[in-house]
Amino acid sequence: MxxxxxxxxxxxxxxxxxxxxxxxxxxxxxxxxxxxxxxxxxxxxxxxxxxxxxxxxxxxxxxxxxxxxxxxxxxxxxxxxxxxxxxxxxxxxxxxxxxxxxxxxxxxxxxxxxDITPLMKQMAVVEAPGGVKLDPFKQELVFGEDVYAFSEKEYKCMEMLIHHKGQFVSKEQLKLEVWPERSYSIGEIPDVSAEELNALIYRVRKKTRHILSIESIRGKGYILHSKD
CATH class of the missing domain: 2.60.200.20 (Tumour Suppressor Smad4)
Incomplete structure (x- = not known):
């Protein structure tokens, strides 16, 4: 070998x-x-x-x-x-x-x-809508000179919302993306409480409040917007 x-x-x-x-x-x-x-x-x-x-x-x-x-x-x-x-x-x-x-x-x-580490990091950075860059390895969002760091689940949530910027994302979609380990059959919605999801959205909102806005659609889901 x-x-x-x-x-x-x-x-x-x-x-x-x-x-x-x-x-x-x-x-x-x-x-x-x-x-x-x-x-x-x-x-x-x-x-x-x-x-x-x-x-x-x-x-x-x-x-x-x-x-x-x-x-x-x-x-x-x-x-x-x-x-x-x-x-x-x-x-x-x-x-x-x-x-x-x-x-x-x-x-x-x-x-x-x-040379593998810098190479992987360079390859990892992904351009996203709204002029932001996503780094899945560091679990960071880069906007201009500002860097926003996230936990694993915060990053998964934020990443999905950004890739669907301006579009409706249901609570079920977020649960499937962020908590796949809690599904016990294919297509089953993970067992995630409203409190857990609300707390996650709160943390993401707080970290990105200067550049992003997460609109709540009561009882259904969310829409992400950029702040001009």
């Missing part, structure tokens, strides 16, 4: 977006922890099978294999056949259970290792 390979987390509790998971073994099991089972890479999501998928290093490269998972293993949005496998290439997207767990596979030559 003369390459440094890793997974970069885009979505997947308990990891935060941007976390790096080095791949240092020839067989790595991805799944969900049980009372008598602890996979090599574990995710807190009921749609992830105990033994969901495996990363296998052979013939000088990594392959991903579905382990007959209930909700599927996907590479670049294509579902593998049950117990099927395919080789991974640099920048391939790997998803478990639809898009509830999303990872990016990367291969980095050893002489490039020192």
């Amino acid at each position: 003369d390459k440094s390979s890793f997974l970069m987390v885009e979505r997947g509790n308990p990891y935060e977006r941007g976390d790096i998971i080095p791949l240092t073994s020839k067989m790595i099991i991805l799944g969900r922890k049980g009372k008598q089972w602890d996979p090599d890479i574990s995710f807190d999501n009921v749609f992830v099978s105990r033994k969901h998928a495996a990363l296998l290093y052979k013939n000088g490269r990594f392959f991903i294999k579905d382990l007959n998972s209930k909700h599927g293993t996907f590479v670049n949005q294509e579902r593998l056949a049950p117990n099927g496998e395919r080789p991974l290439q640099n920048a391939d997207s790997v998803a478990l259970a639809g898009d509830l767990i999303v990872l990016s596979f990367s291969i980095l030559s050893m002489d490039e290792t020192m």
Whole structure:
């Protein structure tokens, strides 16, 4: 194994977006922890099978294999056949259970290792409507020279509202985006109290009050506006 390979987390509790998971073994099991089972890479999501998928290093490269998972293993949005496998290439997207767990596979030559952090940070910054920039790795919003930092759930909430700027976002949509770990079946609205959601919106409003306005649609959802 003369390459440094890793997974970069885009979505997947308990990891935060941007976390790096080095791949240092020839067989790595991805799944969900049980009372008598602890996979090599574990995710807190009921749609992830105990033994969901495996990363296998052979013939000088990594392959991903579905382990007959209930909700599927996907590479670049294509579902593998049950117990099927395919080789991974640099920048391939790997998803478990639809898009509830999303990872990016990367291969980095050893002489490039020192430059990976600034490179990832540069790639992470995303232009958003209204002249703001979103940095999912730092969980920050940048507007001009001002930087606004958020917790993981605050960032998910703010990110969704910004990407739907001027559009109605229902409370159900926000719950699904911010609290996916609380769903127990596909499409089920997470069990989130009104107090929790209101507190989250309050914190996001407070942090962005000088540049953004979050309009409440009573009992239904929210619309984000820019402050001119």
